[in-house]
Amino acid sequence: MKAGLQFKQWARVAMSAMLFHVAMASAQTVDIPLGTPEGFSADAVTAVGNGRYCISGNIYDDSGPSWSGMAVMVDATNRRVLWRTPIPFTRGYAGNSVQACGVAGQSVYVVSVESTQSSESLKQKRVVLNRLSAAGKLEKQHTLHAGFDEWFYMLGVNSSGLVVAGSTSEKSAQGGPFGNYVAQFDGDLVQTGIRQLPSGAFGADSSAVFDGRNLVVAGQFLPNPGAGHDGYAVSKIDFDKNRYLWSTYTSPGVTLGTSALVAQDGNTVVVSSAPGGVLNVTVLDRLGKITSTFAAKAAEFCKLQAAAMDGHKLSVFGDTCKSNSVTQLLSVDLTSHAVSTTRAFKTNLQGATIDAGGWVGVAVSEEHGAVFQRGVE
Numbered sequence: 001m002k003a004g005l006q007f008k009q010w011a012r013v014a015m016s017a018m019l020f021h022v023a024m025a026s027a028q029t030v031d032i033p034l035g036t037p038e039g040f041s042a043d044a045v046t047a048v049g050n051g052r053y054c055i056s057g058n059i060y061d062d063s064g065p066s067w068s069g070m071a072v073m074v075d076a077t078n079r080r081v082l083w084r085t086p087i088p089f090t091r092g093y094a095g096n097s098v099q100a101c102g103v104a105g106q107s108v109y110v111v112s113v114e115s116t117q118s119s120e121s122l123k124q125k126r127v128v129l130n131r132l133s134a135a136g137k138l139e140k141q142h143t144l145h146a147g148f149d150e151w152f153y154m155l156g157v158n159s160s161g162l163v164v165a166g167s168t169s170e171k172s173a174q175g176g177p178f179g180n181y182v183a184q185f186d187g188d189l190v191q192t193g194i195r196q197l198p199s200g201a202f203g204a205d206s207s208a209v210f211d212g213r214n215l216v217v218a219g220q221f222l223p224n225p226g227a228g229h230d231g232y233a234v235s236k237i238d239f240d241k242n243r244y245l246w247s248t249y250t251s252p253g254v255t256l257g258t259s260a261l262v263a264q265d266g267n268t269v270v271v272s273s274a275p276g277g278v279l280n281v282t283v284l285d286r287l288g289k290i291t292s293t294f295a296a297k298a299a300e301f302c303k304l305q306a307a308a309m310d311g312h313k314l315s316v317f318g319d320t321c322k323s324n325s326v327t328q329l330l331s332v333d334l335t336s337h338a339v340s341t342t343r344a345f346k347t348n349l350q351g352a353t354i355d356a357g358g359w360v361g362v363a364v365s366e367e368h369g370a371v372f373q374r375g376v377e
Contacts, residue, residue, distance in 0.1 A: 029375040032079050033368060034072055040370045042351035042362035046101050051077030053360060054101035054108065055351065055372065059086075069098035069112045073136060074372050076360075083136030089114045089128075090143075096128070099204075102157030107139075107187060108132040109162055111155050113204075116172075124172040127152045127164065129189050142189040146181045146196065149174065153219065154208040161186045165208050165215055167201030167222070174201075177224045182215060182239050195239040200224055202235075207306070209262045213240050216286075218260030218268050221249075232258050234268050234284055246288035251280065256321060261306035261314070269309060271316055271332070273301040279339055281314075281332060296339040299328065308354035315342075315377070317352040317361075327352060329359060329377065342377050349373070 034040070039060040046054045055072040069087035074080075087110060089096035096114040103109070110130040117123040127144040144150060147168025156163035162185040170177050178201030183194040202208075206219025214236055221233040232251040237244055251258050251272040258272040266286035273279055279298035283291050301318035302325070308315045314332040319325050327349040329342045343359070352361035358376045365371075 029373060030076055030079060032074055032076065032081065032372040034074070034081055034084070034362070034370040034372055036070065036072060036084060036370045038369070040070065041364060042370070043097060043099050044101070045351040045353055045360050045362060045372070047355040047360070048073075048101070048103040048108075051075060052082070052103075053355075053372065053374075054103065054110075055362060056098040056101045056110065057351070057362070057370075058095075058097035064094070065118050067095035067097050067115075067118075069096040069110075071098050071101055071108070071110045071130075071132065071136070073108070076372070076374050085132060085136040085138060087112045087130055087138070088141075092116070094118050094123075099152060100155040102155055102162070104157050104159055104162075104187065106134045108134065108136070109155070109157050111152055111164060113151060122172060124149045125151055127166060129162065129164065129185065131187075131189055140189050142185070142191070144183060146183060146194065147179060148172070150181075151204045153202060153204055153206040153217070154210065154215075156210060161192065162189075163210055165210055165217070166204075168196075169201065169222075174222065176201075176222065178222045180215070180217070180237060182210060195242075197237060197239065197242050197244075198224070199244065200227055202233075205259070207260045207262045207268075209264060209266070214238050214245070216262050216266050216268065218262055218270060220258075221247075232260075232270065232272070234260065234262075234270065234288060236266075236288060248284055248288040248290065250282045250284070250290070255280075256300055256302050257304040257318070259304040259306040259316070261309055263309055269306060269314055269334070271304055271306050271314070273298070273304055273318065275300065279330075279332075281334070281337075283334060292334065294337040296332075296337060298330065298339050301328075305352060307352065307359075315354045315359075317349065317359075319348055327361075331377075343375075 042057040044056040058067045073082040100111040149169040152166035154165040179198035201222040203220035208217040218234040235247040255272040300321040302321040303319040305317040316330040327345040349361035
């Protein structure tokens with residue numbers, strides 16, 4: 001009897017421990033089906049406060065083919081989708097995609113990019129700002145008109161208005177000549193200013209920070225004839241004086257994927273994946289001087305997203321180059337130069353980023369469609 005009683009007590013303790021472990025494991029990951037149409041993919045996931053996340057993306061229709069933009073607001077705390085809003089594009093254009101989202105007060109601001117053609121070699125793009133209500137109702141749209149072919153790489157939203165930064169080309173399909181721009185708007189999408197510098201451009205995947213006068217931008221540089229060369233670069237641009245303060249090229253040689261993170265203090269980290277499974281990391285200070293560069297063994301990544309920097313730790317999402325590509329979350333110690341895999345996902349995590357010490361993104365599968373996911377590192 002005594003042995004039987006001890007066994008029952010042990011069994012209850014073991015069962016309680018197992019249930020506690022399962023509860024903790026389930027609490028670590030939040031899965032919220034988005035209920036978006038088939039063909040939806042996410043470009044970015046942005047934390048907008050109070051446990052809410054704004055998802056920027058588009059819906060692909062292969063009958064055209066064409067793309068149509070959509071913004072989705074998720075309440076991760078209560079595990080529900082608040083709204084899904086299609087973003088219309090101008091008549092005569094082939095489609096659009098939503099690429100960024102921000103919130104100020106009761107307004108949601110979305111940046112969409114419209115295209116005239118589905119063919120990459122023929123398309124002309126233009127940037128459109130959209131204002132939505134807190135309930136997701138489209139209230140107003142404003143077309144930027146910064147150049148013939150224009151794209152975007154930074155959105156800043158606060159109580160005083162919006163700042164949009166990007167680049168332009170005088171020919172379609174980024175045929176050049178190139179320029180950069182910074183445009184400012186009030187909360188009603190009335191343009192209050194635009195500054196342009198026709199001296200090269202940066203690609204749409206660039207990372208940038210604007211302090212009201214100077215723009216620090218890192219990405220694929222597209223030069224004008226006689227002004228620099230094609231390559232991955234970091235630059236600081238003074239738009240009041242219309243000049244580059246400095247430029248530094250990074251990531252030499254052949255790369256499979258490259259990404260950069262410009263911190264609010266102006267320091268920049270560039271990460272690139274080279275053939276053979278080498279991860280190259282370059283750190284630049286606020287003056288554009290390379291303070292550290294090192295290489296570490298890692299998988300081959302055809303897409304990288306430098307997501308967050310916390311002290312000397314850099315978090316990077318990488319999509320492997322294999323046929324069954326999956327996303328890995330890497331932790332890069334900028335002091336010891338150690339690279340470790342924090343998490344290996346079962347699929348590609350779209351729009352992945354770091355928020356409040358955890359990760360967020362969108363996973364898409366044939367079985368469940370698009371699903372918002374949030375977890376801990």
